[in-house]
Amino acid sequence: MHINSKTMSQPSIPKGTRDFSPEEMAKRNYIFNTIREVFKLYGFRQIETPAMENLSTLLGKYGEEGDKLLFKILNSGDYLKDISDEELSERNVNRLATRLSEKGLRYDLTVPFARYVVMHRNEITFPFRRYQIQPVWRADRPQKGRYREFFQCDADIIGSDSLINEVELIQIIDEVFNRFGIRVCIKLNNRKILSGIAEIIGESDKITDITVAIDKLDKIGLQKVNEELASKGIPQKAIEQLQPIILLQGSNGEKLDTLKTVLKDSDTGIKGVDELGFILNRLKIIGIRSELDLDLTLARGLNYYTGAIIEVKALDVQMGSITGGGRYDNLTGIFGLPGVSGVGFSFGADRIFDVLNQLDLYPKDSIQNTQVLFVNFGEKEETYILPLITKMRQANISTEIYPEQSKMKKQMSYADSNKIPYVAIIGENEMNEGKITLKNMVTGEQDLLSLEECILSISRI
Amino acid sequence: MHINSKTMSQPSIPKGTRDFSPEEMAKRNYIFNTIREVFKLYGFRQIETPAMENLSTLLGKYGEEGDKLLFKILNSGDYLKDISDEELSERNVNRLATRLSEKGLRYDLTVPFARYVVMHRNEITFPFRRYQIQPVWRADRPQKGRYREFFQCDADIIGSDSLINEVELIQIIDEVFNRFGIRVCIKLNNRKILSGIAEIIGESDKITDITVAIDKLDKIGLQKVNEELASKGIPQKAIEQLQPIILLQGSNGEKLDTLKTVLKDSDTGIKGVDELGFILNRLKIIGIRSELDLDLTLARGLNYYTGAIIEVKALDVQMGSITGGGRYDNLTGIFGLPGVSGVGFSFGADRIFDVLNQLDLYPKDSIQNTQVLFVNFGEKEETYILPLITKMRQANISTEIYPEQSKMKKQMSYADSNKIPYVAIIGENEMNEGKITLKNMVTGEQDLLSLEECILSISRI
Numbered sequence: 001m002h003i004n005s006k007t008m009s010q011p012s013i014p015k016g017t018r019d020f021s022p023e024e025m026a027k028r029n030y031i032f033n034t035i036r037e038v039f040k041l042y043g044f045r046q047i048e049t050p051a052m053e054n055l056s057t058l059l060g061k062y063g064e065e066g067d068k069l070l071f072k073i074l075n076s077g078d079y080l081k082d083i084s085d086e087e088l089s090e091r092n093v094n095r096l097a098t099r100l101s102e103k104g105l106r107y108d109l110t111v112p113f114a115r116y117v118v119m120h121r122n123e124i125t126f127p128f129r130r131y132q133i134q135p136v137w138r139a140d141r142p143q144k145g146r147y148r149e150f151f152q153c154d155a156d157i158i159g160s161d162s163l164i165n166e167v168e169l170i171q172i173i174d175e176v177f178n179r180f181g182i183r184v185c186i187k188l189n190n191r192k193i194l195s196g197i198a199e200i201i202g203e204s205d206k207i208t209d210i211t212v213a214i215d216k217l218d219k220i221g222l223q224k225v226n227e228e229l230a231s232k233g234i235p236q237k238a239i240e241q242l243q244p245i246i247l248l249q250g251s252n253g254e255k256l257d258t259l260k261t262v263l264k265d266s267d268t269g270i271k272g273v274d275e276l277g278f279i280l281n282r283l284k285i286i287g288i289r290s291e292l293d294l295d296l297t298l299a300r301g302l303n304y305y306t307g308a309i310i311e312v313k314a315l316d317v318q319m320g321s322i323t324g325g326g327r328y329d330n331l332t333g334i335f336g337l338p339g340v341s342g343v344g345f346s347f348g349a350d351r352i353f354d355v356l357n358q359l360d361l362y363p364k365d366s367i368q369n370t371q372v373l374f375v376n377f378g379e380k381e382e383t384y385i386l387p388l389i390t391k392m393r394q395a396n397i398s399t400e401i402y403p404e405q406s407k408m409k410k411q412m413s414y415a416d417s418n419k420i421p422y423v424a425i426i427g428e429n430e431m432n433e434g435k436i437t438l439k440n441m442v443t444g445e446q447d448l449l450s451l452e453e454c455i456l457s458i459s460r461i
Numbered sequence: 462m463h464i465n466s467k468t469m470s471q472p473s474i475p476k477g478t479r480d481f482s483p484e485e486m487a488k489r490n491y492i493f494n495t496i497r498e499v500f501k502l503y504g505f506r507q508i509e510t511p512a513m514e515n516l517s518t519l520l521g522k523y524g525e526e527g528d529k530l531l532f533k534i535l536n537s538g539d540y541l542k543d544i545s546d547e548e549l550s551e552r553n554v555n556r557l558a559t560r561l562s563e564k565g566l567r568y569d570l571t572v573p574f575a576r577y578v579v580m581h582r583n584e585i586t587f588p589f590r591r592y593q594i595q596p597v598w599r600a601d602r603p604q605k606g607r608y609r610e611f612f613q614c615d616a617d618i619i620g621s622d623s624l625i626n627e628v629e630l631i632q633i634i635d636e637v638f639n640r641f642g643i644r645v646c647i648k649l650n651n652r653k654i655l656s657g658i659a660e661i662i663g664e665s666d667k668i669t670d671i672t673v674a675i676d677k678l679d680k681i682g683l684q685k686v687n688e689e690l691a692s693k694g695i696p697q698k699a700i701e702q703l704q705p706i707i708l709l710q711g712s713n714g715e716k717l718d719t720l721k722t723v724l725k726d727s728d729t730g731i732k733g734v735d736e737l738g739f740i741l742n743r744l745k746i747i748g749i750r751s752e753l754d755l756d757l758t759l760a761r762g763l764n765y766y767t768g769a770i771i772e773v774k775a776l777d778v779q780m781g782s783i784t785g786g787g788r789y790d791n792l793t794g795i796f797g798l799p800g801v802s803g804v805g806f807s808f809g810a811d812r813i814f815d816v817l818n819q820l821d822l823y824p825k826d827s828i829q830n831t832q833v834l835f836v837n838f839g840e841k842e843e844t845y846i847l848p849l850i851t852k853m854r855q856a857n858i859s860t861e862i863y864p865e866q867s868k869m870k871k872q873m874s875y876a877d878s879n880k881i882p883y884v885a886i887i888g889e890n891e892m893n894e895g896k897i898t899l900k901n902m903v904t905g906e907q908d909l910l911s912l913e914e915c916i917l918s919i920s921r922i
Contacts, residue, residue, distance in 0.1 A: 022506035043861035045483035162864035370504035400504035403623035
């Protein structure tokens, strides 16, 4: 690092990005470590991919809007070399972008994962249970809770059609939120059921209109829902057929029974009902703690999900979906490897962070860092203290010595603002007696202890 | 994710970047976790900064060459809007770059840290012990062992001049490499000693020439070293004065004694000797396991280090420096906050990865993932198995069920290639007896066990 002291400026960071302080990092690490432990317990294996991907890998995968939201890297060296004056003066921003840059920042973890699977298919043993926790970047307009850099935590099982995979993913979700202490409702749907509904009413292209309208039942009532469906061009007869679905109620089993009757003429629809039935049955055998709710209005990812659709809502906080996923066919077809089906989901780490904050659910020891600070009175004490500190650390106690021989007040206030629970004080007296005065910063109590007693006291918390 | 199946291509990743497989990730996690644990033990607190920084933060901090190696992000939207036709047709690549982009990727962790300290100075209690483990990006020409994306692991203590900080950092280095099982030599120098040498021979601008020449002593002999010094324009008298320094030998204490004599007329030089003496004395009191070597040829970071210079070499492997750092004054002056001194260092994670590989030092359990795979014979067995798996996981055993009802051979080979040490087999017999056949994949042994016995067997390893 060369410092050129001529350039002087009040620094800032790009909008939509964040610094994470030690306190925030401690909380984030608690979240990521909890998720990671559960992923490992279920046999998922971690991969990482580069932040930069070739634009050819990314472009066209997220729709036209997504292409615009990709952060593109300006080519190194003479990036204008192969660009003619005509091209420049044309000022076609989109076309020129692919000439000025050939790399972009990762937009999600799914496309890089598909690229990874195709590139490494000969090293991978399928089914492949992979997890990935990395930042992604989107040139979205920043707003509250929406950032231009944020982490995704994805788990996918690919190369297997078995519905046991869906069951295991839902177990993972249940386990993770249980460990967090967040009560959640796991909402389930199946793309095949939605397709079946559209099929029996003869309106295959209206799935979204139908789910959007049904979703409003609680707010606007049945009549207005029916009016909205009519306004979307759905014929009266179809709307009549939809009535049992709009009014779908009862337990998940009762809902499935109703659907089985309504969808009896759609093979696809019945397949969807059977799939959901299988998943719910297995989850009952296993026994999970979260609410499970068959929710037909759940229509996320209709562009790519082909079977199960999963979404998680926190019960005790007003917040959008905090986790979501589903089953997709042909993840890797785009990169020349057809026939690889998978199912996966993504934990919304930023929203989970907010939920844990709102409900004040962070365990105390997840946030604490240093356990004891040794006060520094002078050179003689320093020399005496250093070997003691080493022993503390050998006992796995996170220990600091205040590096300066500052006033006692300053050293105590350092311990205070860093939330260090114990301060060890060693002066003339303590050195003579071979003891340590250990001050509990919470209760204010002070005890004259041997090193071993100190270690015991501090380890107890 | 929208898949547009028209775009079909054999995918690749940008040159100089890497994917990390599950095996590589397990090893990297072992490295990062070990480092993180020691950082925590010494009271260091983690921060993270965004991948993208404003170019105004980055430019001019790494020299002219560094500016060229920054990855710049093309502005979003109409990035040509404010650029005139004249500017475009001028094709001034460097100037135009700062018009086309206002953000760049992090080049190291030091400048973002300085920026962080200035922005958050009112929230930070100094001295601030921070660590940071994040990737950085450089548009270097890729070559063996040099990547365009790589991780840095930095620890710094800022806002304190005390040499105890240097002592603690060297202890951390010693502790980390001890945990890795890598024998290292920690080389120490002090910028003030080098300045003192230049001062007493009256050649302040020749420090680098002098250290480069001295470094060749073993290879080319004293006479050629003296010739090289002369060829660099150093007068004969100065070369004579340099002789005791070129031939500096003996223990660190003996070297310090010699330097004290040679540098007696340079206040700066004597200060450097005293600093090094203090550090070596404290480390002797504490007792560390690594070799410590006062090495005057150590001249890394002369542009910014002002006191201690630290570098680590592995003893049993041919490899460049695997860790380095030092004391710097005025880290944050560039961003308008003068007078903040600090000391820090960076572990070279990629090189440590290579050393651990070459010496085969990864602990077995750091690489292993799933501990037991349940074979899947059919629906009836599956239903029977699912609650058992849950119990395994409750006992903190990483467990999978093979999701498909495939041939036994295929399932066993899955366990094999994923290095899963145990396979649990449950068929008709086992279900009748309420037992599990547990196969040890290493020895080939099979035992008929209860669930509890299985858990005990597997937990033992």
